[in-house]
Amino acid sequence: MAAAFAFAEPGSAPGTALWRALARGARARLVLAGAASLVGGIATTGLIVLINGALHASEPARADRVAAFAATALLACAALVVSRALFADLGQRGLADLRSAIAARVQAAAFADLEAVGSARVQALVTEDANQVANFLTALPVLVTNCAVVAATLAYLGYLSFPLFLASALTIALGAVGYSACYGRVTRHLARAGAEQDRLVGHFQALHGGAKELRLNREKGRHFLDAVLATAIARVADHRRRGLALLALAAGWGRILFLALIGLALFVPGTGAQSPAVTTGYVIALLYLMGPLEAVLNTMPLVNLARVGARRIEAAFAELPPEPVGDPGTGPAAPRRDATVTLRGVTHHRADPQTGDRFDLGPVDLTLRPGEITFLVGGNGSGKTSLARVIAGLHPPTGGTLCLDGRPVAGAALAGYRAHVAAVFSDFHLFETLLGRPDAAREPQARAWLARLGLDGRVSLRDGGFSTRDLSTGQRKRLALLVACLEDRPVMIFDEWAADQDPDSRAAFYETLLPELAAEGRTILVVTHDDRWFDRADQVVKLERGLVVEHRAAAPRGRQAGAGA
Known part of the structure; x- marks a missing residue:
C-alpha cells in the first residue's frame, strides 16, 4: 500500500x-x-x-x-x-x-x-x-x-x-x-x-x-x-x-x-x-x-x-524522502554483543529550521570499544546529545567517517548500523507495548527487569504491554531502560538517564548495572553530569561548543571499584 x-x-x-x-x-x-x-x-x-x-x-x-x-x-x-x-x-x-x-x-x-x-x-x-x-x-x-x-x-x-x-x-x-x-x-x-x-x-x-x-x-x-x-x-x-x-x-x-x-x-x-x-x-x-x-x-x-x-x-x-536502505554488510547476521564504534574526524552541522541558528559539532576522533564505558560530559548546549545521535546513526556525519568494526558506515549502511544500537535519550518515548516479534522468553525477562528496577509493585506486563505508563519521569526512564536491555544490542547509549532517578537507583545504575553490561561485552556510552561517578568510566570525553576539549582515562581504582560493586 x-x-x-x-x-x-x-x-x-x-x-x-x-x-x-x-x-x-x-x-x-x-x-x-x-x-x-x-x-x-x-x-x-x-x-x-x-x-x-x-x-x-x-x-x-x-x-x-x-x-x-x-x-x-x-x-x-x-x-x-x-x-x-x-x-x-x-x-x-x-x-x-x-x-x-x-x-x-x-x-x-x-x-x-x-x-x-x-x-x-x-x-x-x-x-x-x-x-x-x-x-x-x-x-x-x-x-x-x-x-x-x-x-x-x-x-x-x-x-x-x-x-x-x-x-x-x-x-x-x-x-x-x-x-x-x-x-x-x-x-x-x-x-x-x-x-x-x-x-x-x-x-x-x-x-x-x-x-x-x-x-x-x-x-x-x-x-x-x-x-x-x-x-x-x-x-x-x-x-x-x-x-x-x-x-x-x-x-x-x-x-x-x-x-x-x-x-x-x-x-x-x-x-x-x-x-x-x-x-x-x-x-x-x-x-x-x-x-x-x-x-x-x-x-x-x-x-x-x-x-x-x-x-x-x-x-x-x-x-520526507525515504532514507536509503541497503545491505552493506554491517547488519549482524546473528545476535552478537561486541561492536567497536570509531569516529575519525567526524563533524556534524545542523541549523534550527525555525530560527536558522547553526550548531557545529567536531571534528571528533573517538573509539568506543566492547566492554568499555565511555562518559560524555560537558555543559548544556555543548553538543553531547548531538554527538550521541551521530553515534546512534540518527544523524549522519557531515564530514569525517563513522566506522563499525573498522568498516565505514554511510548512506544506505546507516540503517544496518542502527541495528546494533539501543538507546534511551533524554527525550525518550515509551510505547505501550514491547514492540517487535513475539518472543516467549521476553516477558519473563521483562518481569525480572521490573523486579530488579523496583517497578514490579507499580507496573505489570499484560499481553506484551505495560499495565500503566502513568509514572514519574524517573520510573518511566527505568521502563525505557528495560526495553533497551531487552533489545540485546551490542552498543548502548544512555542520555542523562540518571538525571531523574532517586539516589539508590542512581547508585545502582553507575555501580552495578553499567559494569554488568560492560562485563557482557557491550559498548556503552553515557551522557552525564554526575561527576561523582566519573571514575566508573574507562574514558571520559568532555565537550565544549561542539569540540572535544578533554579526553582522559579514568583512574584504575575507579574501574576496580566499579567491577566489584
Whole structure:
C-alpha cells in the first residue's frame, strides 16, 4: 500500500499525483460510483421532462406516463443510493490509506528530515489534510450527480429553444467567470489557513506539554491563552472565513444571473419561447437547475480544501524522502554483543529550521570499544546529545567517517548500523507495548527487569504491554531502560538517564548495572553530569561548543571499584 503512494511524478501539477495514486488503488469502484452518479443525474433530468410533458398533456394520468415516471424516479433514487454508498466507501478507504501512507513515510524518513518537518505538521497531515481529501471523496456523488443534471438539463433546454439555451449557456459562463475571479484568492486564503493550522496544533501541544508551567504562573497562562493561542485560532478562522465568504459571493452572483434569465424568459417578448409549453418547460428547468448549480458551488469549498490538503501532503512527502536502505554488510547476521564504534574526524552541522541558528559539532576522533564505558560530559548546549545521535546513526556525519568494526558506515549502511544500537535519550518515548516479534522468553525477562528496577509493585506486563505508563519521569526512564536491555544490542547509549532517578537507583545504575553490561561485552556510552561517578568510566570525553576539549582515562581504582560493586 505504501508503495502505491510513491507519488513523486516529475512535471505533474501540485496535488494531482496524490489523486492519481488514490484512483489507482480503487479504479473499479471509482468507475462504478461515477457511472451511478451520472445515471442518477440523467434520470433526475428525465423527471423534469416527464413533469413538463404531463403539465401540457391532455391525459396526464395515462398508465404509460405513470409507469415511466415511477420507473425513472426509482432509477434516480437507486443510482443516488449506490453512488453515495460507493463514494462513502472510497472516502473512508482513501482516508485509511492516506493515514497509513503518512505513517509509513514518517517511519521511512531520515530522522533529521523528520525533525525539520516537526511533529505539529505531521499531526496536521493526519488529522486535517487527510480528512479534507476524504471529505471531498465523500462529497463526490453530489458533485458528479449535479454536474450530470446540469449537463442533461442544458441539453433539454437546447431541445426546447436554441436561443434560450444560448442565453443559459452565456449565463453559466458569466457565473463561471465570476467564480474564477474569486478562485485564486480563495485558494490563497485556504493555503494560509493550512499553514496557520500547523502552528495552532503546535500551540495546543504546548498547552498540554507546558501545563505545569502555565499553572504555576497565572499571568503567563493568561498571556498564552489570550495572546498566543487566541491569535493563532483567529488567524486560522480569519483566512477560512475570507475564503468561504468569497465563495458565497460567487454563488450569489450565479443566483442573480439565473433569476435574471428566468425574468428574461417570462417578461421580455421575443426571447425565443414560441409557446406556453416551451416557456413553462424552460422556467421549470431553470428553477430546478438552480438547485444542482448551487450544490456544485457549495461543494467547491470542499474541492478547494481537498486541493490544498493534497498539495500539503505531497509537499510533506517531498520533504520526507525515504532514507536509503541497503545491505552493506554491517547488519549482524546473528545476535552478537561486541561492536567497536570509531569516529575519525567526524563533524556534524545542523541549523534550527525555525530560527536558522547553526550548531557545529567536531571534528571528533573517538573509539568506543566492547566492554568499555565511555562518559560524555560537558555543559548544556555543548553538543553531547548531538554527538550521541551521530553515534546512534540518527544523524549522519557531515564530514569525517563513522566506522563499525573498522568498516565505514554511510548512506544506505546507516540503517544496518542502527541495528546494533539501543538507546534511551533524554527525550525518550515509551510505547505501550514491547514492540517487535513475539518472543516467549521476553516477558519473563521483562518481569525480572521490573523486579530488579523496583517497578514490579507499580507496573505489570499484560499481553506484551505495560499495565500503566502513568509514572514519574524517573520510573518511566527505568521502563525505557528495560526495553533497551531487552533489545540485546551490542552498543548502548544512555542520555542523562540518571538525571531523574532517586539516589539508590542512581547508585545502582553507575555501580552495578553499567559494569554488568560492560562485563557482557557491550559498548556503552553515557551522557552525564554526575561527576561523582566519573571514575566508573574507562574514558571520559568532555565537550565544549561542539569540540572535544578533554579526553582522559579514568583512574584504575575507579574501574576496580566499579567491577566489584
